[in-house]
Amino acid sequence: MDTTAGHLTPEAVEAWTAMRTLAMAQRGRMVAVAAEAGLSPPQLFALQALTPGEPAPMSNLAGVLRCDASNVTGLIDRLAARGLVERRPAPHDRRIRHLVLTDAGIALRDRVRERLEEPPDGFAALSPAEARRLRDLLRKVAAAGSPRRA
Amino acid sequence: MDTTAGHLTPEAVEAWTAMRTLAMAQRGRMVAVAAEAGLSPPQLFALQALTPGEPAPMSNLAGVLRCDASNVTGLIDRLAARGLVERRPAPHDRRIRHLVLTDAGIALRDRVRERLEEPPDGFAALSPAEARRLRDLLRKVAAAGSPRRA
DNA sequence: TATTGTTATACTCTATAACTATA
DNA sequence: TATAGTTATAGAGTATAACAATA
Numbered sequence: 303m304d305t306t307a308g309h310l311t312p313e314a315v316e317a318w319t320a321m322r323t324l325a326m327a328q329r330g331r332m333v334a335v336a337a338e339a340g341l342s343p344p345q346l347f348a349l350q351a352l353t354p355g356e357p358a359p360m361s362n363l364a365g366v367l368r369c370d371a372s373n374v375t376g377l378i379d380r381l382a383a384r385g386l387v388e389r390r391p392a393p394h395d396r397r398i399r400h401l402v403l404t405d406a407g408i409a410l411r412d413r414v415r416e417r418l419e420e421p422p423d424g425f426a427a428l429s430p431a432e433a434r435r436l437r438d439l440l441r442k443v444a445a446a447g448s449p450r451r452a
Numbered sequence: 453m454d455t456t457a458g459h460l461t462p463e464a465v466e467a468w469t470a471m472r473t474l475a476m477a478q479r480g481r482m483v484a485v486a487a488e489a490g491l492s493p494p495q496l497f498a499l500q501a502l503t504p505g506e507p508a509p510m511s512n513l514a515g516v517l518r519c520d521a522s523n524v525t526g527l528i529d530r531l532a533a534r535g536l537v538e539r540r541p542a543p544h545d546r547r548i549r550h551l552v553l554t555d556a557g558i559a560l561r562d563r564v565r566e567r568l569e570e571p572p573d574g575f576a577a578l579s580p581a582e583a584r585r586l587r588d589l590l591r592k593v594a595a596a597g598s599p600r601r602a
Numbered sequence: 603t604a605t606t607g608t609t610a611t612a613c614t615c616t617a618t619a620a621c622t623a624t625a
Numbered sequence: 626t627a628t629a630g631t632t633a634t635a636g637a638g639t640a641t642a643a644c645a646a647t648a
Contacts, residue, residue: 313583320590424597433463440470447574
């Protein structure tokens with residue numbers, strides 16, 4: 303398994319470094335988008351992690367956010383106080399509370415997502431062909447990484 | 453200005469989305485590296501933002517971290533208490549305090565940096581030629597974005 | 603007994619506003 | 626007057642440990 307290519311070539315390290323640099327430069331924009339929406343960064347992550355049609359247990363959200371479950375309680379308390387999320391009993395296990403986005407939550411989530419999806423200015427320097435190659439290479443990396451803990 | 457290429461093509465949006473997905477999947481690793489070093493994520497950022505030979509004013513660090521200056525005081529207090537950073541008076545302006553990494557600070561900074569530079573598993577799926585193309589495309593985006601607010 | 607979620611506690615991060623000491 | 630940094634304050638994020646309800 304995994305004889306497809308070399309591991310950790312200098313080129314791969316340099317590519318990863320370039321990607322980290324680019325991501326770091328965008329940190330401020332993410333914080334700004336959150337602030338525009340009246341959200342803290344963790345609240346923004348939580349809202350993005352919830353899917354409209356799919357109620358999910360709180361423990362699930364803790365897993366996605368990579369934080370302790372005790373943390374999610376307060377996080378959801380604040381989102382629920384603003385009417386963005388609701389807690390609902392789960393059908394077959396009364397210990398579990400399902401999280402459901404309200405209509406207001408869905409609207410805010412979509413509005414935030416649109417802003418986050420806008421590429422940084424630098425992407426305008428790419429031709430369509432270059433953008434396509436970049437997209438395909440990134441998808442290849444993501445696909446190869448996800449099965450085994452990326 | 454900026455007639456080099458198309459703006460916000462669908463390919464560019466898709467490339468940016470792929471990159472955000474990849475970056476998000478690595479968030480947990482960064483937190484883990486910080487924890488290994490006994491640092492909080494902001495403390496890790498601060499340590500990485502300081503350059504060994506170059507003393508920098510605290511306001512400078514606030515700019516890089518994109519947080520309020522009042523925040524930097526406590527952040528540096530904690531790093532200084534652990535002997536990683538020192539405050540020194542600036543030569544020509546006695547209002548300014550220069551931040552200097554100690555030897556211990558430099559050692560920890562380098563150790564953390566090494567871990568952060570390790571590419572995620574998915575990069576092993578790229579051939580050297582592919583990694584090089586990915587690196588060059590990312591650098592092109594970064595270079596085009598940095599002069600005007602990226 | 604094990605698991606889901608909450609509470610209690612303690613610490614860190616964060617911004618705003620008021621303050622100091624310089625300039 | 627303006628700027629660099631601190632302090633005071635308040636709120637939010639974070640993990641650990643102890644707990645209730647349920648399985």
